[in-house]
Amino acid sequence: MEKPTKLEQQLCFEVYKASSNFSKMYAKALEPFNLTFPQYLVLLVLWEQDGLLTKNIGERLGLGTGTLNPIINRMIEQGRLTKQQSQTDKRAFTISLTDKARSEHAGVEQAVLEKLICCNFMGVDAIELMKNLKELNASFKSMNL
Amino acid sequence: MEKPTKLEQQLCFEVYKASSNFSKMYAKALEPFNLTFPQYLVLLVLWEQDGLLTKNIGERLGLGTGTLNPIINRMIEQGRLTKQQSQTDKRAFTISLTDKARSEHAGVEQAVLEKLICCNFMGVDAIELMKNLKELNASFKSMNL
DNA sequence: TTAATGTAAATCGTGTGCGATATAAATGAC
DNA sequence: GTCATTTATATCGCACACGATTTACATTAA
Numbered sequence: 306m307e308k309p310t311k312l313e314q315q316l317c318f319e320v321y322k323a324s325s326n327f328s329k330m331y332a333k334a335l336e337p338f339n340l341t342f343p344q345y346l347v348l349l350v351l352w353e354q355d356g357l358l359t360k361n362i363g364e365r366l367g368l369g370t371g372t373l374n375p376i377i378n379r380m381i382e383q384g385r386l387t388k389q390q391s392q393t394d395k396r397a398f399t400i401s402l403t404d405k406a407r408s409e410h411a412g413v414e415q416a417v418l419e420k421l422i423c424c425n426f427m428g429v430d431a432i433e434l435m436k437n438l439k440e441l442n443a444s445f446k447s448m449n450l
Numbered sequence: 451m452e453k454p455t456k457l458e459q460q461l462c463f464e465v466y467k468a469s470s471n472f473s474k475m476y477a478k479a480l481e482p483f484n485l486t487f488p489q490y491l492v493l494l495v496l497w498e499q500d501g502l503l504t505k506n507i508g509e510r511l512g513l514g515t516g517t518l519n520p521i522i523n524r525m526i527e528q529g530r531l532t533k534q535q536s537q538t539d540k541r542a543f544t545i546s547l548t549d550k551a552r553s554e555h556a557g558v559e560q561a562v563l564e565k566l567i568c569c570n571f572m573g574v575d576a577i578e579l580m581k582n583l584k585e586l587n588a589s590f591k592s593m594n595l
Numbered sequence: 596t597t598a599a600t601g602t603a604a605a606t607c608g609t610g611t612g613c614g615a616t617a618t619a620a621a622t623g624a625c
Numbered sequence: 626g627t628c629a630t631t632t633a634t635a636t637c638g639c640a641c642a643c644g645a646t647t648t649a650c651a652t653t654a655a
Contacts, residue, residue, distance in 0.1 A: 316576055317472040319583035320465065325512060326586075327461075359603075359604065360602090370603075372642045379640080395649080395650060398603080433582060435459075437575060438461075441579065442467050442468055445471040445569075473642085473643095474643085477643085505632090516612075516613060520610080520611075520612095541633040
């Protein structure tokens with residue numbers, strides 16, 4: 306790692322901007338569905354495996370209860386999620402997709418995919434970038450900050 | 451770009467996590483100074499060139515007035531910044547560092563640098579990653595979403 | 596069994612981040 | 626010079642994001 310000096314040279318800033326850019330792009334793609342980017346992430350997790358505990362979703366997304374709980378509550382109000390107290394552990398709550406959320410799966414994925422294709426990231430080696438980012442995130446995970 | 455399917459495969463999610471990880475890491479390094487990561491970004495800009503207009507700082511960081519103004523106001527309350535109405539353009543305000551903010555420059559940089567060195571990102575090619583991220587961000591800039 | 600410890604959610608306070616709107620000042624067209 | 630448009634900042638409402646605390650329940654140990 307180089308010694309960071311100016312703003313342009315800082316890795317953290319490039320990551321920060323990239324995250325903000327992605328967030329805005331996804332916001333546009335998801336707007337017709339009345340979905341935010343973090344809400345979409347919750348759906349991605351549940352589309353992959355339904356009926357998870359709040360804790361599981363949080364682990365998957367790297368979000369704490371203070372962030373995730375309001376998001377889930379809003380999605381319940383939207384009629385996308387339901388919450389059921391677990392029988393085996395009364396502290397835990399199972400989060401499930403409603404029919405509405407299940408049925409819009411294909412449409413939302415399609416809209417996001419279209420936006421991605423439309424953008425097309427000229428000259429960006431996405432595979433290489435993914436590889437480096439996964440290494441970076443693994444590094445973060447393996448250190449006790 | 452590959453067709454994105456599962457959460458792990460999505461570039462946006464890796465970027466999202468990396469940004470969150472960096473933000474937490476910087477938060478720890480900056481905590482002794484009572485600084486947040488975005489506040490640190492404002493300082494980086496002004497340490498490089500003092501006496502900029504709000505607009506210039508926003509352009510540099512990619513932040514709008516709705517985000518930047520509260521940050522600047524908090525930093526004025528902290529005694530780090532001052533705001534002066536421009537003589538040439540009475541709409542514009544010049545943001546300047548106080549002596550306090552100027553004098554803590556070295557200490558803050560040192561604390562951040564130590565944290566970065568301490569982390570050391572095993573196996574991550576930071577140069578390559580920076581290059582790819584800059585290309586990605588340039589792609590975002592050049593498209594009208 | 597009870598007491599200590601640990602865990603799952605909920606809640607709270609602070610600080611972004613953004614789009615939309617408001618206001619004042621500068622600029623340009625006529 | 627007047628008026629419409631543009632520009633710089635301010636404000637507002639909504640939605641994260643996180644650490645800290647609280648509450649309810651579970652688990653373990655004495």
